[in-house]
Amino acid sequence: MKLAMIGFGQAGGKVVDRFLDYDDRTNSGIVRSAIAVNTAKADLMGLDRIPQENRVLIGQARVKGHGVGADNELGAEVAEEDIDEVQNAVDSIPTHEVDAFLVVAGMGGGTGSGGAPVLAKHLKRIYTIPVYGLGILPGTDEGGIYTLNAARSFQTFVREVDNLLVFDNDSWRSAGESVEGGYSQINEEIVRRFGVLFGAGEVQAGQEVAESVVDSSEIINTLSGGGVSTVGYASEEVDLTASSGGLLSKFTGGSGGGGDDGLDAANTTNRITSLVRKAALGRLTLPCEIDGAERALLVLSGPSDHLNRKGIERGRKWLEEETGSMEVRGGDYPREIPEVSASILLSGVTNVPRIKRLQQVAIEAQDNMEDIQAESEDNLEDLVQDDTEDLEPLF
Ligand code: GDP
The missing domain is CATH 3.30.1330.20 (Tubulin/FtsZ, C-terminal domain)
Known part of the structure; x- marks a missing residue:
């Protein structure tokens, strides 16, 4: 099937970049258009395949091209404020030649985690073709804030797309290898798995068509129902x-x-x-x-x-x-x-212990962060004030 892919944030952009590469190598013809959206200029510059005119920098007024620093609430706000800029890029997609949108994002960060659900909601309001999400879960060793971001983004993203395809970085880390070091292999695995699947509905010119060949409509029907x-x-x-x-x-x-x-x-x-x-x-x-x-x-x-x-x-x-x-x-x-x-x-899988664990850890992280915030004022007061209160501030 033919997809319009939009990579949101760093992971999203990199994965869409790899999809273009996969398409070229295998002649699969699944990526009809590719767009990258980010709040960090450097991340957009680091992409290889996505055409320059399809790289959209958002949030310049707020973060000046430096990213949102894993703050996914800010990521969502910025996406909402600058949705017209994203839409300008989407306008260049010949949507009549496209079977569906695929919005790709890492759910643990800020830009993609917050922005991807906002974009999905926007696209669904405007277009009649399905809007799918490809959400990447962070590794469990990435820490509390990433887990909390992912858990909140997951809830939102599922609600806003026609189906959320999930890839879990954690279970794809090779033994002894950090997730960071392994991204290129992991990304290759992502594009291979989803590429074979989406490529199935795309018959190339000159290819013989047996009656049992999978059609795009079968992929769409399998994903419909959310x-x-x-x-x-x-x-x-x-x-x-x-x-x-x-x-x-x-x-x-x-x-x-x-x-x-x-x-x-x-x-x-x-x-x-x-x-x-x-x-x-x-x-x-x-x-x-x-x-x-x-x-x-x-x-x-x-x-x-x-x-x-x-x-x-x-x-x-x-x-x-x-x-x-x-x-x-x-x-x-x-x-x-x-x-x-x-x-x-x-x-439509429902028995997913990994998501339940993610939510538990996220709640713990959220509670800890609230406790720390509540204590921090007292702690700072303790630090700044000398024990005998002999010192006085200047003003
Ligand atoms: P953003 O730019 O603020 O959206 O954040 P990132 O995309 O950099 O990171 C979000 C999460 O995505 C990280 O916590 C990682 O789990 C994951 N991630 C970052 N880069 C990659 C990548 O190239 N491949 C994969 N599979 N995951 C990535």
């Missing part, structure tokens, strides 16, 4: 030269598309079934219990002779049983790459 989504992914290398459909399907009279009989078809089906399980039970972009997900979409991607209908059907049935959902869609995304992958979008 709530929170997570994505699972698993892949396996395959040999493009020893294409399975080739010889065997000729002998068995199959017409490509993997054929549904013969030993190779059985291998293909088994590979797909185990990839589906790995994708659903492995690391999700937002870790959660998949039981209770309201809707799901299974996308099988790879060379067309390595995909078959039976595999997708089995995968879909298995997902229905595991999630308890009656709305599990599935289809192909044929790509001539030496890899078969299963991508699973779980939409």
Whole structure:
């Protein structure tokens, strides 16, 4: 499907930048337009791919291009005050060629955390196409203020978008690696996971279209109904030269598309079934219990002779049983790459212990900050006043 992506804040801008790079590399054609919005001039300058004219600096009157310093209330205020400047950039998007907006932001900071929900609300008021959010949760080691920001932004962002896709930095940190050091790898993971998914609804010119190919409307229907989504992914290398459909399907009279009989078809089906399980039970972009997900979409991607209908059907049935959902869609995304992958979008997830923990820590941080603030006046008084009160201020 074709998206208009708007990266809000530093993380948002960097991720959209990487999406453009991914699009070029894979010829996926998912980013129709890309915009970056920030209160920090330096962050906008640090982007590589987003066109200069699509980089919008907001809040100059308030913060003079220096950012909002992790104050997401200020981030939200500034976004509201300067929404016309963002709209000017959005005006350049040919929205009739776009299936949806995707507003991307790190939820732990200030600009994106506060601004992204404001922008989503604005876009929803003006446009009829869906507005999705891609929200990035901070690592648990980032500290109380980031957790509090994220918890408050999460509540607001979910309410303002048609669906909030979540990526949790915390569960993607490689062992022994700080989140900061690992952003480039993490960002690559983000664009790969969401790229395969959104790319599925985008058929390239000259590409053969099987009837089981996933269409944008299936992605949109899976996301409609709102709530929170997570994505699972698993892949396996395959040999493009020893294409399975080739010889065997000729002998068995199959017409490509993997054929549904013969030993190779059985291998293909088994590979797909185990990839589906790995994708659903492995690391999700937002870790959660998949039981209770309201809707799901299974996308099988790879060379067309390595995909078959039976595999997708089995995968879909298995997902229905595991999630308890009656709305599990599935289809192909044929790509001539030496890899078969299963991508699973779980939409409307509700059993998410990670969010409950985030909220608990946020409440503790909020209480602590209030206590500290309440004590600070007394403490300062104690510090400034000499014990015997012999000294007098000048005036
Ligand atoms: P803002 O510019 O004020 O919106 O704040 P940032 O985007 O710099 O940071 C917000 C949060 O996003 C941080 O707490 C990190 O958790 C996360 N973050 C920052 N940069 C990146 C990035 O490049 N990739 C990812 N995945 N997360 C990031």
